[in-house]
Amino acid sequence: MDSEEETLYDDIDSGNESSGDDVDFAMDVESSNPIERTADTDEYPFEVLSTEEIVQHMVDCIKDVNTVVEIPATTTRILLNHFKWDKEKLMERFYDGDQEKLFTEAHVINPFTKTSALIKNRPQIKTNATEECGVCFMALPASMMTGLECGHRFCTSCWGEYLTTKIMEEGVGQTIACAAHACDILVDDANVMRLIKDSKVKLKYQHLITNSFVECNRLLRWCPSPDCNNAIKVQYVESKPVTCKCNHTFCFNCGENWHDPVKCRLLRKWIKKCDDDSETSNWIAANTKECPKCNVTIEKDGGCNHMICKNSCKTEFCWVCLGPWQPHGSSWYNCNRYDEEDAKVARDAQEKSRAALQRYLFYCNRYMNHMQSLKFENKLYSSVKEKMEEMQQHNMSWIEVQFLKKAVDILCLCRQTLMYTYVFAYYLQKNNQSVLFEDNQRDLESATECLSEYLERDITSENLADIKQKVQDKYRYCDSRRKVLLEHVHEGYEKDWWDYLD
């Protein structure tokens, strides 16, 4: 990839480029040998693309359009990017609309009228004449000057530095404009690749280009796993699990870990709720009161209900009814202000937020707990591996101990499903079906905990034969309960059983 003689996609150059200069090659597309890996999920086909394959896919998209519209490939890329890689939209505008306007909007010179623009703007070049570069103000031979179709010409070294600043410091790839003041014509890839000499800058440019290609293409999504450079390509967008070559499974629609049975929208809402401060303010609402005069927040730390605000206002009030302390006098237990209207409203509001907090904490605790356990189960894999080796040294064959790994696999799946059932349940309104759902959830949870206990504690080399049957029975049971739960929720989606609280 760091070979010097490369370009992004010179193999599709349509040949009518104005620059006859040597084109540097940025990425050797042909040398990569893309292995088609179409994962076979029953109904949702997807492909995993490596960086090279992403570039190849981009090249193919450009090629597709180019066979029809016949303009330079680099111009096509700018146009496609302008339409967020929606080929149909580009074609539609290209043939139905005002082409001149289309090119202006996308900030490229109309390739069909290019020659006239060049003659208009470009100074007459004589072989031994010099031109002044508008950036370094040096008078240089015309051979050292270059420019885009807009006709603004600068020396190659200034171009190089200008592009380097844009790419490395501003992180701009798709939309680098000509260096001239108030000119918005975009620099195409062929020119960027030709004018930049540093391979590090070239590589960054490629990253920027491929990144924006993936980001704005609806049918592509980067694998969210850290340090993974693959992207997933689908044929239509749906909330379905996809698995990258790095083994990370995620939802194509939202990019989060695969979250069946809860839907993307509610999960996003849940994650936002967990992340932001709203729960902090809920805690404050549920556990503190405000001074009725200066509104400072007070947390009660003793038993006495006679409050004296410490925040300079020194108001004396009753913690229970929030009314002034005065009328309470000595006979506190007959607090006649207890049912007073304002105090009641305040108490109701507090009651409400306290209940909401309790409810949230209930679901959040269980969600977090399964998430935490799931992390520990990953540790379980290594301890199980040891046990499997130990068993093989006793009297079991390799194939006979595989049930242990399978059991941990199922345990992890169950934990993950359980985790998301609590998000689903948090937003679910009670009805007959939700009761059924909770029953399923309970069954799965208790079976999962049981399986977890077997795997973590109960296996010793003495009781192997005994426990094998137990573990196998339990994981089969867990697996079937998990399927039952998911199918029930899915059936509910189809039959519109679920009402939400949001």
Added chain:
Amino acid sequence: MSKLQRLNREIKRLVDHPPEGIICYPSDNLSNLSINIIGPHSSPYEGTLFEMELEIPDRYPFVPPRLKFITPVYHPNIDNQGRICMDLLKMPPNGGWRPTISLENLLVAVQSLLGNPNPDDPLMVDIAEEYRYNKQEFERKARLHAKENGKLSS
């Protein structure tokens, strides 16, 4: 490389053919220049001499120079530290700096900003409000402020 060549030419051009009301004082250190700008005609700053400081970064002209007023200015787009809010002084995408813009272009633009404040993109919100809704009062204050703080240009 391109910085030094270009700066030498630019400064020579500024000293030999200065635009009206702009004086550039070259020093041995090319990265810091002192500039004087005289307030434009028919503006509250007319006849006042404003001292400015121009700092040229190493990556010039690929990144814009830093320009600020030393003399305090009462103006919607200039804050009390002398910083200037102007499109051309900022990098894209927020600003309009391009390497083809010369120091002369920039200084002329600042001079013209003195005469034509841009209240839609203010640095000093109160002054912008005043400029927009009570222009007479703004001009009175600006004139007084300029007289008190600036030197009289001869």
